[in-house]
Amino acid sequence: MAGLTCAVLTLSVASPPAAASTGADLPRFGDVQRALTELAESDLMVGAIGALYVDGRLVGKGSAGTRLLNGGGTIPADARYRIGSQTKQMVAAVVVQLVGEDRISLEDKLSDVLPDTADQDLVEPADQITIRQLLDHTSGIPDYFGALGENSLFDFTTHYPPAELVKRSRSPDRQQEPGETFSYSNTNYILLGMIIERPTGKPPADELDRRVFRPLHMNRTYLPTKPPEGIRGPHGHGYAPDSQGELRDVDRINASTLWAAGGVVSTARDISVFERAFIQGGLVPPELQDVLRGLVLGGGGGGGERPCAGKGLEITTVTGSAPGFRATTFTTSDGRVQFAVSTTLTKQDNAALSALSRAAAESVLCPGK
Template sequence: MSAPAIATADNAPVKVGDVQKAMVALVKTGHVVGAIGEVYVNGRRAGKGSAGSRLLDGKGGTIPSTARYRIGSQTKNMTATVALQLVRSGKLKLDDTLGEVLPETAEKDLVERADEITVRNLIQLTSGIPDYLGPDIRGFDPTVTYRPVDLVAASRKRERPSEIGTFNYSNTNYILLGMIIEKVAGRSLATEFNRRIFAPLGMRDTYLPVKAAAGIKGPHGHGYLKDETGKLLDVDTLNATTLLGAGGVVSTARDVSVFQRAFSQGRLLPDSLRDVITDPVPGQPPHPQGGPCAGKPGFDARGGSAPGFVAVTYTSPDGRLQFAVSVTVAMDDAERAGVGMRVDQALKSVFCPASASQ
């Protein structure tokens, strides 16, 4: 059932489509185990949907639209926000180098050119530091505990992908930012998330798992990945110590919408610091203007994924319209890369139905 027509910031009417229908269509695209989504207008839920099942082959019942899920790299936006709040309070500077704030990175040769890489470079993914993810990091083994410094050391074994100042997506940047936050604040990253973001915004169902075997609390969808023989493996228990500030937060559609709304409305950072996160940098792929609805209404997408899941939150520039989606999948990484386009189609059917078939 559609919600009443609402108005955007420029008073243009926007009709919220059938979220349940959008989730059913998303599951039917193939290799999707379950999909949940919620629409928020001015912070109030205006639609919800759930399709598919908690487990493979229709098992486990349906997933509540209010269920928790991993938000993946949407966590990076939170980590950057906390780091920039420390900049705002004068405890950290954007031009501080890794060698200055984490001397061990230079002294122990954990990061090449640590004395040149700044906090700004880490936030904007322009440090040139390689990603730590690789065959030696056992992301699906909950019996191994990795320290952040272990992940950074693993990245040192990889070849530098780019020069300092040029965009290159690497999770290691945000592991290092988490280490900086903990050192400067004198508290754990999970504690800083709670005191600076989750508690002030009332994100009651959101948390950062920090133990290797920590799963998702409560009913939730399971994702699957094909092994080398083609067998589907349940990858629900990702090793939380390999995610942390780069992609570890567990949240809900409601809570992640609360965060993205506050971020877009400037309630967490002044514009000058928020721009450090949002402004494009050299080498960064161009961001689609206006989102899937071609600006009528416009949306900015924040997403995250890992084997077994894709999660996206769309937010209008004024923060008034939002669509948060979590998809659990049973596919290899190559196919998972295209799931974002399927989720874009779901957004079209909810907020721009006239173009949904284009």
């Protein structure tokens, strides 16, 4: 597979989180810098940065490893990084806002809101798939990533229009009918990005900025859309092996292949602000808050990152990844505590990375428990 942007949202059920508090009863959190130093010791890592926020206040931050594979100094702890499929929560928030404005409905058919998907035979069966099924990954539409070809990972210049990505999803065989079961597919969120443009007349990058980034003062967050647009400012670089096994810098990953499915660039501070708002409300009308959380959180799971399970904490884990990077945000169920981590990689070993990420989170959020 040429690339992968996978969101994993898991809920570890336990007692109400006593750790998410301030004042005299503030718990003893672990050392963020130490956790990141231990994380970056893995030979899978180039560098790692992260920060811990409690009720919006910075409690700890750190940086470990190096900016480049062979040096380049450390990564600034407040550097921007790709958040991968954490983007999907943001796109879902915009879609649900449009539902609240009666500009679209969760039960609208894909063929009605995007007629080209049926007229040009881009999606089968477009007349049966609803917006709700796109949001919760029950549409059955195959993922386009595997159909981009082996060379796409190192192609930093070819522009892929969203419709082209959707068209590529016709190559893999459909495995299920709409509404049958959860089946993760980035194509769903490419289509949702296209749907955002229909009633607003604006691309997702503009609507995310207007509806999410600016209202929440996420001033360093943006959605790059054109290759080879990359990450602004000093930041960590990730690597991936080419066909000869030689590690190559993939920092300039093709923005047009990620787009609304996983292209947002953010910071530990900004993504923590978003996750707090996502869980506590403020992104959508109150009557749609449960709809938003249910649509996004209801279909995740399987990531193996369940820190502090059985230790008195309920943690939501959101992960986005692609060759060269992995970014995870851990949030308590009441939205008061966030531990946001970005890692740049030499190898995409998801099982090992998941275990390392979970260990780092536990050492910070529930040390000694």
